[in-house]
Amino acid sequence: MSSFFKSEKVIVCAGSGGVGKTTIAACLGIGFARRGKRVLVLTIDPARRLASALGLDMNDLGSLVEVKVPGQSYKGELFASMIQPQAVFDEFVRQRASSAQAAEKLMRNSLYRQLVSSLSGSQEFTSLERLLSAVQSERYDIVILDTPPTQHAVDFLRAPERIYSLFQESVTKWFAAKSTESGGTVKTLLGKVVERGTHTALRALEKITGSAFVGELGEFFAAMADLQDQVSARSIEVHRLLTSEATSFVLVTGFDHSKLVEAKDFFVELKRGGYRLSGVIVNRSQPAWLELEPLQANLADRAHNLSVPHIERxxxxxxxxxxxYYSLRKDTYLKFETGLKGEVAYCLMPELKEVVYGLEGLESMSSILETKMAWE
Amino acid sequence: MQQKIVLVTGKGGVGKSSVAAGLALKEARKGRRVLLAELGERSYFSELLPSGPMEISYQAKAIESGLELVKWDGESCLKEYLFHYIPIRRVVDLFFENPVMKALVQAAPALKELAILGKATSGKRNVGPAFDYDVVVVDSYATGHFQALVRAPQGMAEAIGFGPMGEQSRSIERWICDPEFCQIVIVALPEELPVVEALELSESVQADLGQKVEFVLNKVWPKTWRAEDIQALGRLQSLEWPQGLSDFREVLAQSLGQQCQYLDQLSTRGRVHSLPWLLEPSSWGLLKSLSQQLEDL
Structure with a gap:
């Protein structure tokens, strides 16, 4: 088994919803802080108990604040921050719009307000934006990103494309030109040819949504066009960061067939995309308290002996x-592990007996994880 | 019979799909015409079907007597919606092939979500192709995305005001707020995080739709354990027990206590149905056994 980490500056914790990514991200943060690093853990929508263990205030909704996790005594330092899509988006617009008026205009658009609060891609976009600013601030040795809850691990990789595609030149230019048409924009012949199909499509859109919506849309894209260069520059930077040597992905997955199949797909997808996967953590696997060795014969007999009290049986x-139940799952896992052919590090994190409370709880969970990962 | 739709949600990994299938199977067994609809990119059921793996897409397929399975994606729902207004296939295709519209459909807030709810309510609203099911069970998104889904009609109505889509949005919203027609089921596990998330979601559903929800607490310990059973368990002779058995006694007693607590907490906000943990791998047979346990939902 190879080791998980080399000299990463960015760790992305990916995995489908409900596998325990946020908790694992926090544990990894503790692990790095114990090793003398200055660490930032970026979490998304943490459960209240976890947020309070990290010293985050759930009511502090509009903030981008990075807090030093209270009650720690590590060789390094542990910081945490919650990603608020709307706050990140607004900050992005304010900083990068060509003027304060342009920023205001965009932020007032009702479609913009919906875009930043709805979930199709905006959480992924903002978490990557947040990651990039944290890395570029150079305040941390290592930044750990907990990814938004998606149905499948690969959704995270695909979602930002949806936002970026909105900013494609063809899209923003077309709508921007549309909205300034009455102002007398001179269009090239080529532009007209390209647009012919779009005109038909737009008429179709107008028919189902109404002209008010299309008008609003035009304004939205006109305002977005202002940000287009900035967005595409940032998207290139994000992609460069995610595929660089400094970044690696940790896949957090569950202990059953469908989760393991998904892990394998993710593994393939990452490789194809040129990303690095440092390892797979199978979370909540066989409970720490359960032994798989069959019961001794006398106990096994008691289970079906009618003279034994009902409750004991x-x-x-x-x-x-x-x-x-767990033996079957273990077999499934072993097949998966064989399939990895030693290409990446992997570990089994057991289901724990105790519920994790406070920073202390996270620390003891982190110690178990570090042992299982054979993290030196 | 009156048509009814059931939206099933909950935290990721709690067993939403199993519960949705259980509900659909239960209704089909009663002789109703049932549609089980999956959202999302991949079908969870396609590998579990009794007749072997089957490609599940936008065209509903019969999988059992009275039960059809379908996978709704936003784009296909939108396409069908567009075709309803502009019954010229060429224009609709042109719309979806156009790069500008493609980008818009991919990212435009709430458009796909609206189209999906539009499809789910199309029978009541008499739009689109025939949709004559008695019961439609939607294996819906996990918490956050589910909130975006049910908020889409109202958000869209506010954003665009008048016009056909504004009208549609308002009518979709009316239907999903109607407790006689639309039922919301939140699935949780007897663990702290899923229960807290379920409680918070029930509050937001109440605020957004004015609807009460029903809960399914999935994977509760099989068989009934009364307080005196747990006490009796504590008194058992354990000298020859391996460590695993002693530990399990402790874990079981503790989690049975917590389970009661979670049931109480959930029942303050809606009816709760418990589903036992059947301790077997996912299969169609397992879903059928679950459906037996959901009789009263």
Whole structure:
């Protein structure tokens, strides 16, 4: 088994919803802080208990603040921040629009307000934007990004494309020209040819949505056109950062067939996209308290011996059923592990007996994870 | 019979799909015509079907007597919607091939979400192709995206005001706010995070749609354990037990206690249905057994 980390500056924790990415991201943060690093963990929509363990205030909605996690004593330092899509988007617009008026105009557009609060791609876009600014601030040795909840791990890689495609030259230019047409924009012949199809499409759009919507859309894109160069420059920077040697992905997954199949797909997708995967953490695998060795013969007999008290029989049977259930899952996992052919590091993080409370809880979970990862 | 739709949601990984399938199977068993609709890019059920793997797409397929399975993606729903207004295939195709519109459809806020809810309510609103199911169960998105889904009609109505789509948005919103027609089921596990998320979601659904929800607490410990059973468990002779067994006794007693607490918490905000943890791998048979346990939902 190879080791997880080399000398990364960025770790992206990816995985589908509900596998425990945010908790794992926090544990990795603790691990790096213990090793003397100055670490920032960027979390998205953490559960209240986890947020408070990290010293984050859930009510502090509009903020981009990075807090030093209270109660820590590490060789390094641990910081945490919550990504608020709307705040990140607004900040981006304010900083990068050509003028304060242009920024205001965009932020007042009702489609813009919906875009930043709706979830199709904007969370992914803003989390990458937030990651890039944190890295470029050079305040941290390492930044760990917890990714937004998606149905599948690969959705995270695809989602930003949707936002970027909105800023494509053809799109913004077309709508921008549309909205200034009455102002007498001179169009090239080529432009007219390209647009002919779009005119038909636009008439179709107008028919189903109404002219008010198309008008609003025109304004939205006209305002967006102002940001277009900035967005495409940033998207190139983000892509460069994600595919650089300094960045690697950690895939957090679950202990069942569908999650493992998905992990494998993600692995392939990452490779194809030129990203680096440092390892796979199979979270909440076989519980730490469950032993898979079959019960001794006398106990196994008691499970079905009618002279044994009912509750004891039931308890022993349940234990055996659990053993069977987890044995099957373990077999599935072993096949998956063989399939990795030692290409990446992997570890099994057991399901824990105790619920994780406070920073102390995270620290003890982190210690277990570090052992399982054989992290030196 | 009155048509009814059920939207199933909850935190990621709680078993939304299994519960949705269980509900659909239950209704089909009663002799109703049922549609089970998946959202998202990949079909969860395509590998589990009793007749072997099957490609699941926008065209509904019969998988059991009375039960059809479909996968709705925003773009296909939008396409159908567009075709309803402009019944010229060429124009509709042109619209979706156009790069400008493609980008717009991909990223425009709430457009796809609106189209999906538009499809789910199309029977009631008498738009689009025939949609004559008695029950439509939608295996919907996880919490955050689900909120975006149900807020889409109102948001769109506010953003565009008048025009055909504004009208559509308002009518879709009316229907999903109607408790006689649309039922919302939130799935949780007997663990802290999914329960907290379910409670918070139920509050936001109440605020957004004025709807009460029903909860399904999935994977509760099988069989009933009364308080005296747990006490009896504590008194068992355990000298010859391996460590795993002693640990399990502790874990079981603790989590049975928590389970009761979660049931109480959830029941303050809606009816709760428990589903036992069946301790077997996902299969069509498992979904059928689950459906037996959902009789009263």
């Amino acid at each position: 039931r308890f022993l049977q349940l234990y055996q059923e659990l053993q069977g």
